[in-house]
Amino acid sequence: MSNTSADFKFFSFGDRFKVLHLTWMAFFVSFLVWFNHAPLLVVIQEQLALSDQQIKTLLILNVALTIPARIIVGMLVDSYGPRTIYSVLLAITGGLCLFFSLARSFEALALARFLLGFAGAGFVIGIRMISEWFPARQLGLAEGMYKGLGNIGSAAAAISLPALALWFGGENGWRYATGATGILAFVYAAIYYLSVRDTPAGSTYFKPNKSGGLAVTSKRDFALYLLTNIPMFAAMALLAWKVEALQLISAQVLYCIYAALVVLYLLQCRKLFAINKEVIATPVNELYQYKFKQVMILSLAYAVTFGAELAVVSMLPMFFQNTFAVPVALAGVFGACFAAVDMASCPSGGWISDNFGRKRSLTILLTGAAIGFFIMASIDDSWPIALAVAAMMCSSFFLGSAAGCVFAMVPLIRRSLTGQIAGIVGAYGNIGAVVFLTVFSLVDTSTFFLTIAIGIALAAAASMLMDAPQDTLIEVMPDGSVQRIPVH
Missing domain, CATH: 1.20.1250.20 (MFS general substrate transporter like domains)
Incomplete structure (x- = not known):
């Protein structure tokens, strides 16, 4: 260490x-x-x-x-x-x-x-x-x-x-x-x-060789990339459905939006194929490959952490007010505590990742967050309110720390693609929020917390399938030369 x-x-x-x-x-x-x-x-x-x-x-x-x-x-x-x-x-x-x-x-x-x-x-x-x-x-x-x-x-x-x-x-x-x-x-x-400057003096700002979409390095990763894009369009369809449920657009308009999203997805697939057709036709040397599964797993982890954060912050004051009959102002304070602990724990998660290993830290912190929300699912008016607040704050710490771990790993996949990878992972945070808030609108609070716990537990299991970051990142320059970037 x-x-x-x-x-x-x-x-x-x-x-x-x-x-x-x-x-x-x-x-x-x-x-x-x-x-x-x-x-x-x-x-x-x-x-x-x-x-x-x-x-x-x-x-x-x-x-x-x-x-x-x-x-x-x-x-x-x-x-x-x-x-x-x-x-x-x-x-x-x-x-x-x-x-x-x-x-x-x-x-x-x-x-x-x-x-x-x-x-x-x-x-x-x-x-x-x-x-x-x-x-x-x-x-x-x-x-x-x-x-x-x-x-x-x-x-x-x-x-x-x-x-x-x-x-x-x-x-x-x-x-x-x-x-x-x-x-x-x-x-x-x-x-x-x-x-500011983009890089320290004397450093190279690595850019992707192709623009318009993420360049992958294997046929399998291309298939995973197309699969990863589906929830993004599904989340936008879900938002449209929520607007229609408020009776602000007609069912016909909703179906037109669905059709437009399908067309956009197909057009995107065509664009991504054009960017990656060389990879599909000719295998890339393993030395130059990065694994897209890393992006998928980090996206899932951020969906259940940041997504849960946004969803829980929006409903927690109402939960404490309804469960423990506390004044509105005090319920608001409890909700603010969740957000404050979560924001403060992001640097903690990053520090833990730096010192105790990227993969191991993410798995442990996700597991802790899952346990915390399983416990929160059992909270009712028979609990001492102090114990309920303590459980909430512990869950928030693990949740924010796990989110901090995610973005400690994102830049270590491929330096020239960090922005695009961060965009995918970050978008999944919003997807998670949309999904969890939709679940909250359909079920009781206990089931809502249980759904979050199950989602985080699945992400923790998936994190065990990740590869630990390598000691160096490989970047291929536009002229075809290779540069090794140390990451320790």
């Missing part, structure tokens, strides 16, 4: 730590913009006379585009570099945020929230940036710091924007508050572009 934290000077602002701080702040701003509407929905509903169904639609639309956006942004990052793509993303979302703040109709609000789903793709960009600047022995801790601190953006929105709207005052207070976050995104886009 190596001491990875001895020279990890988090409060330093030199070289790679400057990049870490500027990048987690970029993630923070993107999440602040992405969730700037949530704490102001009551005011927005009153000002624009929106129905409850329209508010629910805005919440759905806010996450609908994030799944494909993370895939697209991952490709762009690998091709053009995180510095440029993060700056462009922040500038675009800043403009969309101003559009949202000026909206006078539900249709305009809905379009703005749908397009702002792109802000959620900012997470993928930082994963590639951090992997370029930190050695593998510190990568888990650095990625965990990035994820944990950036996630606070949503909490910052919940705390600050209502107060900011009151400070501006008047019926347009919410407009000024949300618009201010858009201006912040504009300003930070310029700061980020002028303050």
Whole structure:
């Protein structure tokens, strides 16, 4: 075991730590913009006379585009570099945020929230940036710091924007508050572009030889890649079904959406075949191969960890209020504790992965999270509330730590494809949230927790099939030369 934290000077602002701080702040701003509407929905509903169904639609639309956006942004990052793509993303979302703040109709609000789903793709960009600047022995801790601190953006929105709207005052207070976050995104886009580089001086930024889709290295992996894409389209179909269930679109429109998704999937398969046809025709030397099963297993692990986090945070206050008859404010505090522990545990999971082995750490932490949710499934009003809160917080720790482990491993698969791989894995986090929230809408709370536990247990079993990361990564340069990148 190596001491990875001895020279990890988090409060330093030199070289790679400057990049870490500027990048987690970029993630923070993107999440602040992405969730700037949530704490102001009551005011927005009153000002624009929106129905409850329209508010629910805005919440759905806010996450609908994030799944494909993370895939697209991952490709762009690998091709053009995180510095440029993060700056462009922040500038675009800043403009969309101003559009949202000026909206006078539900249709305009809905379009703005749908397009702002792109802000959620900012997470993928930082994963590639951090992997370029930190050695593998510190990568888990650095990625965990990035994820944990950036996630606070949503909490910052919940705390600050209502107060900011009151400070501006008047019926347009919410407009000024949300618009201010858009201006912040504009300003930070310029700061980020002028303050960072894609790689340390003298380092090579490895780019994929082909763009438009992930390049795999075997026929089997190509088949697995096509299979992995199906849940992404299925999740978007599920979101469309939820919108139709709210009676906001007709059954005919829903069927048209289903047909469009099938056509898009087939077109994507055709594009991916064009990118990988050489691999299908001629086997790749084993020396240059990477195993796509690593991507699949990490995607599953992130679906059940981050997906469970988003789903549980949204329902936990109501669970404590209904189960233990506590006041609304106290139930909210319990829910906030789950989110706070989860965010703080991401760096812990990265550090554990750096020091105790990537594969073993992921399996153990997933197992701990599964046990925690099996225990939570048995909570009822006969439990001491302190014991229920303790079980909830322990489950949250294992959940967040396992998520931190996932992104300690993502950059160690293939350096030139890190953005695309992070996009796939990150998209699965949103897929997990959609699935778990749909389950929650159909079953009681105990069954909901049990479903999460079973999902995490399956991911823990799958993690045992992973291969431990190699000592070096193989990258093939555009000129055909081979470069070995040490990862220890």
